[in-house]
Structures are given as C-alpha cells and as structure tokens.
Amino acid sequence: MYPILSSKKLAPNIFEFVVKAPLVAKNAKAGQFVIVRTHEKGERIPLTIADFDPQKGTVTIVFQVVGKTTDELSTFKEGDSLRDFVGPLGTPSEIEFFGKVLVVGGGVGIAPIFPIAKALKEAGNEVIGIIGARSADLLFWEEKVKSVCDRLIICTDDGSKGLKGFVTQAMEEVFKENGDIKRCWAIGPLIMMKFATQVAKKYNIPIIVSLNPIMVDGTGMCGACRCTVGGKTVFACSHGPEFDGTLVDFDELIKRGERFKEEEKLAWERYKAMKEGKTNVQD
Amino acid sequence: MSKIRKTKVPMKEQPVEQRIKNFNEVPLGYTPEEAIEEAKRCLQCKDAPCIKGCPVEIKIPDFIREIREGNFKRAIEIIKQDNSLPAICGRVCPQEEQCEKECRLNKIGEPVAIGRLERFVADWEAEQGIEKPKIPSPKGIKVAVIGSGPAGLTAAGELAKMGYDVTIFEALHDTGGVLRYGIPEFRLPKRIIDREVEYIKMLGVKIELNAIVGKTITIQQLWDEGFQAMFIGTGAGLPKFMNIPGENLNGIYSANEFLTRVNLMKAYLFPEYDTPIKVGKRVAVIGGGNVAMDSVRTAKRLGAEQAMIIYRRTEKEMPARIEEIERAKEEGIIFHFLTNPIRYIGDERGNVVAMECIRMELGEPDESGRRKPQPIPGSEFTIEVDTVVVAIGTGPNPVLLQAFPELKLNKWGYIEADPETGATSVPGVYAGGDIVTGAATVISAMGAGKRAAKAIDEYLQKKIKRDAP
Numbered sequence: 045m046y047p048i049l050s051s052k053k054l055a056p057n058i059f060e061f062v063v064k065a066p067l068v069a070k071n072a073k074a075g076q077f078v079i080v081r082t083h084e085k086g087e088r089i090p091l092t093i094a095d096f097d098p099q100k101g102t103v104t105i106v107f108q109v110v111g112k113t114t115d116e117l118s119t120f121k122e123g124d125s126l127r128d129f130v131g132p133l134g135t136p137s138e139i140e141f142f143g144k145v146l147v148v149g150g151g152v153g154i155a156p157i158f159p160i161a162k163a164l165k166e167a168g169n170e171v172i173g174i175i176g177a178r179s180a181d182l183l184f185w186e187e188k189v190k191s192v193c194d195r196l197i198i199c200t201d202d203g204s205k206g207l208k209g210f211v212t213q214a215m216e217e218v219f220k221e222n223g224d225i226k227r228c229w230a231i232g233p234l235i236m237m238k239f240a241t242q243v244a245k246k247y248n249i250p251i252i253v254s255l256n257p258i259m260v261d262g263t264g265m266c267g268a269c270r271c272t273v274g275g276k277t278v279f280a281c282s283h284g285p286e287f288d289g290t291l292v293d294f295d296e297l298i299k300r301g302e303r304f305k306e307e308e309k310l311a312w313e314r315y316k317a318m319k320e321g322k323t324n325v326q327d
Numbered sequence: 328m329s330k331i332r333k334t335k336v337p338m339k340e341q342p343v344e345q346r347i348k349n350f351n352e353v354p355l356g357y358t359p360e361e362a363i364e365e366a367k368r369c370l371q372c373k374d375a376p377c378i379k380g381c382p383v384e385i386k387i388p389d390f391i392r393e394i395r396e397g398n399f400k401r402a403i404e405i406i407k408q409d410n411s412l413p414a415i416c417g418r419v420c421p422q423e424e425q426c427e428k429e430c431r432l433n434k435i436g437e438p439v440a441i442g443r444l445e446r447f448v449a450d451w452e453a454e455q456g457i458e459k460p461k462i463p464s465p466k467g468i469k470v471a472v473i474g475s476g477p478a479g480l481t482a483a484g485e486l487a488k489m490g491y492d493v494t495i496f497e498a499l500h501d502t503g504g505v506l507r508y509g510i511p512e513f514r515l516p517k518r519i520i521d522r523e524v525e526y527i528k529m530l531g532v533k534i535e536l537n538a539i540v541g542k543t544i545t546i547q548q549l550w551d552e553g554f555q556a557m558f559i560g561t562g563a564g565l566p567k568f569m570n571i572p573g574e575n576l577n578g579i580y581s582a583n584e585f586l587t588r589v590n591l592m593k594a595y596l597f598p599e600y601d602t603p604i605k606v607g608k609r610v611a612v613i614g615g616g617n618v619a620m621d622s623v624r625t626a627k628r629l630g631a632e633q634a635m636i637i638y639r640r641t642e643k644e645m646p647a648r649i650e651e652i653e654r655a656k657e658e659g660i661i662f663h664f665l666t667n668p669i670r671y672i673g674d675e676r677g678n679v680v681a682m683e684c685i686r687m688e689l690g691e692p693d694e695s696g697r698r699k700p701q702p703i704p705g706s707e708f709t710i711e712v713d714t715v716v717v718a719i720g721t722g723p724n725p726v727l728l729q730a731f732p733e734l735k736l737n738k739w740g741y742i743e744a745d746p747e748t749g750a751t752s753v754p755g756v757y758a759g760g761d762i763v764t765g766a767a768t769v770i771s772a773m774g775a776g777k778r779a780a781k782a783i784d785e786y787l788q789k790k791i792k793r794d795a796p
C-alpha cells in the first residue's frame with residue numbers, strides 16, 4: 045500500500061497527491077510515469093511523475109477527473125492509501141545542455157512539464173515556459189513552474205489571465221522573437237500537441253511530445269499503448285512516452301483513445317449513481 | 328491379472344452449453360474412486376518409460392501405486408519430491424507429448440491418465456489443508472528472484488527449502504506470471520495459483536509486488552542491498568504483431584492484452600471490476616497455439632457469436648494441445664486453416680470491420696521440419712470481423728535486459744544460459760524459463776528454476792568458503 049501524505053485540490057477537477065513510494069522516488073527521472081490502482085477491483089491507470097523527492101521518498105502526481113477511476117481517485121484523502129503505485133516507467137526525457145529551450149504545458153499537462161523544465165534548467169539551459177488553460181481558475185502551479193523557468197508566459201483561452209488565446213499562439217510569438225531556440229517540449233491534450241507540432245515544424249524547431257494512449261501493464265508486455273511514429277509501430281510505455289512530435293500519427297492516437305468509449309461512459313455513470321446513493325451496485 | 332481397461336477413466340466436465348457461458352473450470356476432476364480405478368490401469372513397469380517423458384522426472388509408477396492403495400498423502404509426498412506445483416502441472420502440462428506419450432499402455436489403447444492423477448492428489452491435499460512445511464534453519468544469505476512465473480516461483484521455493492533468505496521481485500501487482508495473466512480461469516483457476524504461492528510464502532519467501540527490476544530497483548541496487556546471487560525468470564512476454572496494414576485499428580488486440588484484461592484485471596466481470604474489454608459478434612484469433620486457443624475460447628465466453636481461428640497451416644501442424652483443440656471444437660469454434668490475414672479494413676471511426684486474407688498451401692519442410700506455408704496468388708478474400716486477437720507468438724521481455732547490458736544474449740535476444748545450471752555470462756546470475764528458451768511450457772520453466780536453485784546453492788557454498796577469513 046502506498047500512503048497519500050498530502051492531497052490538494054488545484055483547480056475544479058484537478059488534484060495533487062504526494063505519495064510515499066521510496067523506491068519509485070529514488071530512481072525517478074523527468075519524463076517518466078507511474079501506474080496507479082486504487083483498489084483490488086480497480087483499473088491500472090498511468091499518471092506522470094509531476095515531482096519527486098528521493099530524500100523524502102515521495103512522488104507527486106497531478107490528475108484531472110475525466111472518468112470513473114480519476115473520479116474515484118479524487119475522493120481519496122490524506123492518510124488514505126493507494127493499492128498499487130508502480131514505476132518509474134517509460135524512458136526518461138533526453139536532458140542535456142541545448143542552449144535555449146521552450147517548454148509548453150496545456151491544461152493538466154502543466155504538471156508533467158515541470159520536472160522536465162526543472163531538469164533542463166539544472167543542465168544549464170535557458171528555459172522559456174508557456175502554460176495555458178481554458179480559463180484562469182483552471183491554471184495551477186504557476187509559481188512552481190516559474191521557479192524553474194527564465195521566463196514564463198501564461199495564456200488562457202478566454203483571456204481571464206495572461207495572454208488571450210491558445211498556447212500555440214504564444215509559441216508562435218516566442219519563436220518569432222527568439223531565433224535561437226534549440227528544442228521544445230509540449231505536453232497536454234492530444235489535439236494541443238498536434239497543433240504545437242505544426243507550429244514547431246513551421247519554425248523548424250525540434251519538438252518532443254509526451255503521448256498518453258490507453259495502457260495496461262506499462263512495461264511493454266501488452267501492446268495496448270501502440271502508436272505509429274515515423275511509420276512504425278512503437279509501444280508508448282516502453283519506447284516513449286516522449287517522441288519526436290513531427291513523426292507521430294496523432295489522428296490514429298485520437299481514434300485509439302476512444303477504443304472503450306462506451307464502456308468508460310457506462311462505468312462512470314454507474315459510479316456517479318452509486319456515489320449519489322441512488323443505487324448500491326458496488327455491494 | 329484381470330483385464331485392464333483400454334481407455335482412461337473419463338473425467339467429468341462441465342457440459343458445453345453451460346460452460347460457454349461461464350469462466351469456471353471445464354474438467355471437474357476425479358473422485359477418489361475414479362482415481363483408484365484409473366491408478367489400477369498402471370502396469371508398474373520396472374523401467375518406467377513414462378518417467379523419461381517428464382521433464383522433472385516424477386516417480387510416476389510409485390505415486391500411482393500409492394493412489395491405487397488409497398495412500399493419497401504418500402502419493403502427493405512422492406510427487407512433491409520432484410514437482411512443487413503439481414496442481415498446476417496436472418492441469419496444464421502437455422501430457423500427451425510428455426509423460427503419457429511414453430506410457431506402455433499406448434500399445435493397447437490410451438495411456439494412463441498421469442496428469443489427471445497428479446491433479447487429483449494435489450487437489451485432495453489442498454482439501455485436507457496444506458501442512459506447514461518444515462523450514463530449515465536460516466543461512467542468512469540473501470538471494471533475489473526476478474519474476475514470479477513458474478520458473479521464479481520454483482527457484483524461490485527450492486532455495487527457501489535450502490535455508491536461503493529469498494525475495495521475489497515481480498513487476499505486476501500480482502504473482503504467477505503467465506499462469507495468472509495468460510492462462511484463463513476455465514483452464515487454471517486462480518485459487519490454485521494463490522494456493523501454490525501461499526505455500527511458497529509459508530517457506531519464508533518474501534514477495535515484492537510492483538517491483539520492476541531495472542526500473543523500480545536496479546541490478547546494482549540489488550547487489551548493494553546484499554543479495555549474493557540472482558535468478559532471472561522474466562519470461563517471454565513481448566507480443567509480436569504481423570506488421571500488416573491496419574493492425575493498429577480499434578478492436579485489434581495482442582493476445583497478451585486480451586488475456587491480461589480478462590485474467591489479471593478480471594474484465595469478464597466488468598463493470599464490477601473497472602477494466603473494460605470489448606468483444607464483438609465476429610471475433611478472429613490469429614494463430615494456432617495454446618495462446619490462440621485460450622483467446623478464442625475466452626472470446627466465445629464473452630459472447631462472440633462467431634469465434635474463429637485463422638491459422639496459416641493445417642490442423643496437423645497446430646502446436647496447441649489436442650485436448651484444447653477438441654474442447655474448442657465442442658464449444659463451436661470455427662477453424663479457418665491455410666489462411667493468413669494480409670490487411671485489416673477499418674471504418675471512419677478507426678474500428679476494424681473486416682480483414683483481407685489469403686489462402687495458403689504447404690510447401691517444403693523448413694528448418695523446424697514443418698512444411699512452410701506459402702500464399703496462393705490471387706486467392707485473396709475478405710472476412711467480416713469486429714474483433715481480432717493476434718496470437719502469433721512472443722519475444723523476450725525487454726525491460727530487464729535493457730537495464731542489464733552485461734548479460735550475454737543469444738541470436739534471438741534471449742539470455743544465454745547453461746542448460747544444466749542456468750548460469751549466465753555474469754557470475755552469480757542465473758536464468759531460466761521462457762527468458763532463456765523462448766515461449767515453452769510451465770513444466771520446463773519449473774525444471775529450469777529447480778536446476779538453477781541447485782546451481783545457485785553450489786555457487787554460494789563455494790563463495791562462502793572462498794570469502795571466509
């Protein structure tokens with residue numbers, strides 16, 4: 045069992061847990077993820093390692109409620125324990141001294157961009173950050189991300205904070221102003237990563253994205269997470285999750301994300317009904 | 328001597344109409360009377376050819392004699408001298424190619440049902456409540472076992488019986504390897520794996536779940552923590568695909584994903600369990616081995632109207648166990664032999680709706696001695712499907728190998744290990760099971776685990792003498 049040492053609501057539907065998992069914390073690197081299971085009957089869901097402290101033996105995860113498991117997870121409080129918490133999974137981000145770099149986090153993708161920015165900064169890079177959300181109340185970790193960036197740009201779709209517009213618009217601005225960006229990272233919803241890739245491509249800047257397909261084991265054993273990258277099938281959990289954005293078949297990924305749409309809907313509705321006490325299906 | 332019956336005492340089974348609607352075990356086991364009657368068929372051959380057919384050389388006539396006399400306790404003791412997981416082997420060993428193949432009774436009829444008798448006494452013992460084993464005095468020497476499949480469980484059990492302080496590191500959240508995530512409940516109930524794992528724990532073995540060696544804990548960290556030797560039993564769990572167009576369409580699973588969802592995650596009980604599985608009306612399983620047979624019979628139980636096997640050779644070449652092929656036929660599985668998929672066709676939402684296949688013919692025998700299938704030009708045709716399971720084989724589990732570059736691999740990417748001892752290119756590191764041989768059998772993985780345990784003991788004895796001041 046993996047105890048939750050602190051739990052925080054960061055925004056409506058976005059939560060942060062600090063979890064005690066000494067072995068994971070000891071070996072974690074930026075860009076890696078864990079697989080979490082809430083209870084004996086639960087699903088295995090992947091979540092990015094948003095921060096980690098090898099000394100304290102803790103790992104921070106940030107998740108958005110999008111379905112049954114994340115909804116259930118949001119009911120967990122400080123002192124509760126997670127049934128399973130395995131990692132660090134995936135290949136770490138390629139961190140070295142590049143010079144000037146850009147990191148972009150959209151929505152809940154703000155969290156996974158933090159450890160990457162931090163590692164890039166520690167490697168001596170000049171880090172420009174962009175974080176964006178639909179509106180101001182959905183933004184989080186601004187100070188935290190700022191602390192590892194040389195410059196941070198904030199944007200919201202509705203203009204309620206920072207620049208009005210999508211993160212891709214801010215990316216255009218940054219690329220126009222800075223001709224010397226060596227590499228960029230973009231993490232967020234698939235559709236955002238798809239458009240961010242188009243922008244980077246236009247300015248000829250290498251771009252890394254972090255893919256989030258449906259997974260089961262997370263160790264390369266099942267092939268549920270397969271994606272097409274550069275015309276070849278790869279397993280996001282073991283070969284990735286980070287890939288060269290220009291090679292990723294985003295349209296296939298978006299379709300593959302809907303493999304279990306009806307089942308996911310059914311599970312969530314059933315759970316919500318149970319939560320509201322309408323039925324006691326989970327006897 | 329009275330005339331012996333030519334055929335095995337039949338074992339009761341769940342009727343077909345009933346079993347295709349549930350995941351309960353199909354064969355129901357012998358009663359004591361039936362077991363004794365079957366045991367009476369054994370000729371008690373002096374040279375016991377059956378023993379040579381068993382990879383762990385169980386003293387077959389001896390344990391069968393005890394059953395005949397009604398001494399079930401003695402019978403199980405004899406089996407356990409050579410096989411620590413009899414309830415599992417009695418169910419899933421390919422007996423027709425091993426012990427029973429060599430049985431003298433084949434000359435006049437069916438062989439003695441050695442597997443069924445083994446299963447019977449193992450289940451009988453479990454009903455009595457397994458006795459706490461005698462635990463030897465601890466040696467205080469730590470050994471790490473990586474992977475909790477049959478190879479790892481056996482190695483751990485044997486080492487614990489010698490007094491070593493054994494810890495198993497398992498990547499998944501539960502034990503058993505393929506026994507749990509691959510082989511379905513209707514062939515090997517999970518409670519039997521639980522029982523065997525419980526026994527291994529009673530021997531003092533510690534089990535760390537969610538511990539991926541090479542990720543959660545590195546090889547160096549294991550040495551640093553004072554482990555003096557290691558056994559690697561990480562299996563051949565990397566799924567292969569055919570790399571044909573459309574293979575990433577929705578509705579196409581690897582057998583590993585399909586079976587893991589159903590078995591490990593219990594998706595057949597969705598939504599009571601959270602992990603979903605989607606099985607349509609027309610399911611095609613590609614392949615002809617045990618894995619394909621397990622997948623197709625699982626699909627049937629999940630409600631497929633047409634559950635099909637697509638196999639590129641003929642029935643004769645199918646590597647699956649004959650018994651399982653027979654059961655699949657009884658359950659209404661459709662077989663398309665000499666057929667191979669060449670591409671999948673999807674709808675606008677990315678769901679598979681059909682597969683294009685080509686007819687095959689058998690040519691000259693290849694290196695493996697099997698006749699090589701070749702496509703017949705111009706014979707393409709389409710089959711409508713909404714679910715496909717690709718069960719064409721697996722490769723070595725990569726995680727540990729990547730994290731352990733010092734380990735020498737063979738040309739197929741499996742660990743190079745001495746077949747007698749399991750010794751690898753790294754001193755103190757032993758390996759066995761599917762990660763050495765490629766996908767094989769439960770009993771061969773166990774045999775390797777057992778031989779490696781012996782070799783590890785010898786290695787450590789020597790090391791202690793050498794290191795002693």
Ligand SMILES: Cc1cc2nc3c(=O)[nH]c(=O)nc-3n(C[C@H](O)[C@H](O)[C@H](O)COP(=O)(O)OP(=O)(O)OC[C@H]3O[C@@H](n4cnc5c(N)ncnc54)[C@H](O)[C@@H]3O)c2cc1C
Pocket residue numbers: 077087088089090091092093106107108109110111112113114115152155156255256257258259260285300301302308309312
């Ligand atoms: C490497 C990786 C890192 C991720 N990191 C984060 C993170 O830091 N924060 C965060 O909020 N989310 C993250 N996700 C996504 C997160 O795993 C899903 O939101 C979660 O599984 C949804 O589960 P659910 O039961 O609540 O929703 P469901 O109703 O089951 O599904 C809702 C959506 O989640 C996707 N999904 C469902 N099951 C899985 C699964 N087993 N694996 C992956 N996706 C699934 C579906 O495609 C669907 O779009 C990550 C995914 C991956 C692969």
Ligand SMILES: Cc1cc2nc3c(=O)[nH]c(=O)nc-3n(C[C@H](O)[C@H](O)[C@H](O)COP(=O)(O)OP(=O)(O)OC[C@H]3O[C@@H](n4cnc5c(N)ncnc54)[C@H](O)[C@@H]3O)c2cc1C
Pocket residue numbers: 419420421473474475476477478479496497498499502503504505506509510511538539540541560561562563564586617618621724726727759760761762766767768769770772
């Ligand atoms: C569907 C199916 C049906 C089968 N039917 C039969 C049958 O009827 N009869 C028969 O004899 N054989 C059968 N087999 C084959 C048999 O199951 C295997 O040969 C046997 O399980 C191999 O045992 P193993 O211990 O080598 O590996 P596995 O059983 O594969 O176990 C390996 C374990 O190691 C773990 N692991 C991997 N990497 C790491 C790591 N880095 N750190 C920690 N743990 C790790 C895995 O999670 C797994 O639990 C079948 C196989 C399948 C897939």
Ligand code: SF4
Pocket residue numbers: 380381382383384385387410416417420421422425426427441442445770
């Ligand atoms: S372990 Fe397998 S091969 Fe050996 S006697 Fe038992 S069933 Fe036969």
Ligand code: SF4
Pocket residue numbers: 368369370371372375376377378387388429430431432439441
């Ligand atoms: S070969 Fe057959 S008949 Fe002879 S001892 Fe073995 S099981 Fe009995």
Ligand code: FES
Pocket residue numbers: 258259260261262263264265266267268269270279280281282
């Ligand atoms: S999640 Fe199973 S192979 Fe990637």
